[in-house]
Amino acid sequence: MSLYLLCLALFCVGLYGVLRKRNIVKIIVGLGIMEYAMNLFFVLLGFRFHGRAPILAQDQNILNMVDPLPQALVLTSIVIGLGITALVISIAIRIYERYGTFDITKIKKLRG
Amino acid sequence: MIFAAIVAIEVKDLLSSVIAVGAVGFALCLAFLILKAPDLAITQLVVEILCLIILIRATIKRDLPLVIEGRWVFNTVSTLVFVAVFLFFAWTALRELPLFGEPIMAVAKKYLEEGTAKTGAVNLVTAVILDFRAYDTLGEATVLFTSVIGIMAILRRPGRKKREALK
Amino acid sequence: MINNPKTGMTLIVKTITRLTIGLILLFGIYIILHGHLSPGGGFAGGVIVALSFVHMMLAFGKDVAVTKVSKNIASNLESIGALMFLSVALLGFLGGTFFLNVLPKGSPFRLFSAGTIILSNISIGIKVGVGLFAIFLALVILERAKKEDE
Numbered sequence: 001m002s003l004y005l006l007c008l009a010l011f012c013v014g015l016y017g018v019l020r021k022r023n024i025v026k027i028i029v030g031l032g033i034m035e036y037a038m039n040l041f042f043v044l045l046g047f048r049f050h051g052r053a054p055i056l057a058q059d060q061n062i063l064n065m066v067d068p069l070p071q072a073l074v075l076t077s078i079v080i081g082l083g084i085t086a087l088v089i090s091i092a093i094r095i096y097e098r099y100g101t102f103d104i105t106k107i108k109k110l111r112g
Numbered sequence: 113m114i115f116a117a118i119v120a121i122e123v124k125d126l127l128s129s130v131i132a133v134g135a136v137g138f139a140l141c142l143a144f145l146i147l148k149a150p151d152l153a154i155t156q157l158v159v160e161i162l163c164l165i166i167l168i169r170a171t172i173k174r175d176l177p178l179v180i181e182g183r184w185v186f187n188t189v190s191t192l193v194f195v196a197v198f199l200f201f202a203w204t205a206l207r208e209l210p211l212f213g214e215p216i217m218a219v220a221k222k223y224l225e226e227g228t229a230k231t232g233a234v235n236l237v238t239a240v241i242l243d244f245r246a247y248d249t250l251g252e253a254t255v256l257f258t259s260v261i262g263i264m265a266i267l268r269r270p271g272r273k274k275r276e277a278l279k
Numbered sequence: 280m281i282n283n284p285k286t287g288m289t290l291i292v293k294t295i296t297r298l299t300i301g302l303i304l305l306f307g308i309y310i311i312l313h314g315h316l317s318p319g320g321g322f323a324g325g326v327i328v329a330l331s332f333v334h335m336m337l338a339f340g341k342d343v344a345v346t347k348v349s350k351n352i353a354s355n356l357e358s359i360g361a362l363m364f365l366s367v368a369l370l371g372f373l374g375g376t377f378f379l380n381v382l383p384k385g386s387p388f389r390l391f392s393a394g395t396i397i398l399s400n401i402s403i404g405i406k407v408g409v410g411l412f413a414i415f416l417a418l419v420i421l422e423r424a425k426k427e428d429e
Contacts, residue, residue, distance in 0.1 A: 048214065086166055
């Protein structure tokens, strides 16, 4: 149970970064930390004491394996997280070109 | 890991904060190895390296110092209230989970027993993502494709003829 | 490889890169092909292939990398990878439902033993690898075009 609480603490650090920081790159860093915390939480859900990795071996008969289903879901999620980070960073680069700063309180000029 | 995350959020220099995020990612890869998930550890390691390259590319020449000013009390109080409400709901939800280390595994038992016989693959995680749940992999391929198209559309430069015409 | 001392990094980095990018590419292809026998699979192998191209671009400068894999080749290869994955899925229609695993499954622990899983792994590996390299190419071309304007 305490491991779940530590995972929640990591998520809260990322949440604080998204809510309170004014630099766009810090907000992106907070988003990345939240995503790592969620992946860790999913894998923690499927762990079994004295379990083995879910791959069969040629000469042994393995009876207790950890849960392969959360691992399959998290594998997809890790690569999607990379795509999200790349897209948001490219938006941040464009914002820097147009306004000259990364500060979100100075980006106020909407079009139109 | 939590210590590296706090360093990443609080430090004033952008490059140091990116490197601290890299440290969090590598510690996560070690955690995946301890939790007996080798597939995930390999994927997390290489994805972390690529993510670090892209982040450093974006922040290497664009570092600016910041000054904190104005409306500080209202911001802090509302953030603390929001985080407190979130923590209360999360605590209530975490009590309902089964104990750590004894998962229920209602569906996974069937995958573990019949996986090799039905698909012929030895790596059961690959069998799950490419045979039992291949729709999710199709969705993820679509998301990656959309992200690549989006980046190519955002970071587009007008061609040479249009730049001559604009001058 | 172009040996121009003005572009790219120092001579030590260029020599080491010349020795290792072939090995990294081979390792990535190994992880893609043996996805159903040992940990790895299409996604991790695809990212390793992308890392080998990115390594070449970081060490030698942008021009050498663009002559090897240009922007048109990258976007065409990525679309071909996505279409290959969809066609493997539609191949399941021969058996009955969408995505059914219809190719023969040999005995386990051999390379060609898992039906359509190996074809899916190859197509996902191509798609992810070339797509991530195209992202990096887009970031670098932006920098170069901005410097030409100034």
